[in-house]
Amino acid sequence: MLKKGNKLYSILTGACPKCHQESMYVKKNPYLLSETLKMHERCSHCKTKYKIEPSFFYGSMYVSYGVGIVFAFAAFIISYGVFESSRNTAFISIVLTMIISLPIILRLSRNIWINMFMSYDKKLLESIKN
Numbered sequence: 001m002l003k004k005g006n007k008l009y010s011i012l013t014g015a016c017p018k019c020h021q022e023s024m025y026v027k028k029n030p031y032l033l034s035e036t037l038k039m040h041e042r043c044s045h046c047k048t049k050y051k052i053e054p055s056f057f058y059g060s061m062y063v064s065y066g067v068g069i070v071f072a073f074a075a076f077i078i079s080y081g082v083f084e085s086s087r088n089t090a091f092i093s094i095v096l097t098m099i100i101s102l103p104i105i106l107r108l109s110r111n112i113w114i115n116m117f118m119s120y121d122k123k124l125l126e127s128i129k130n
């Protein structure tokens with residue numbers, strides 16, 4: 001289902017949005033907190049510059065708001081809906097989910113943000129091979 005060439009692939013794996021050949025991030029694990037947002041400057045395959053303009057990724061903050069709501073809502077549904085916990089417990093589970101999944105939310109937002117401006121480019125990949 002999740003194949004290279006699909007936007008979702010780049011969003012979920014953090015792969016280069018143009019060629020999907022390698023990760024944009026220096027460290028694959030988002031929970032190495034000092035390295036969570038460290039990115040390569042360019043893709044070593046297709047030379048795409050990730051930071052299109054200075055402070056490009058500030059825009060991903062708008063995305064992270066939406067992604068955060070999705071995570072919070074999922075936590076609420078699971079604790080309140082599935083486990084039938086009290087409202088206070090549901091609230092605590094939302095807060096914990098937000099804290100624990102923060103590195104994932106940050107990266108997902110960046111991936112979604114950059115994929116709004118760049119798309120997979122099959123021709124680019126073929127031109128590199130030749």
Ligand SMILES: [Zn+2]
Pocket residue numbers: 016017018019020021022043044045046047048
């Ligand atoms: Zn690339």
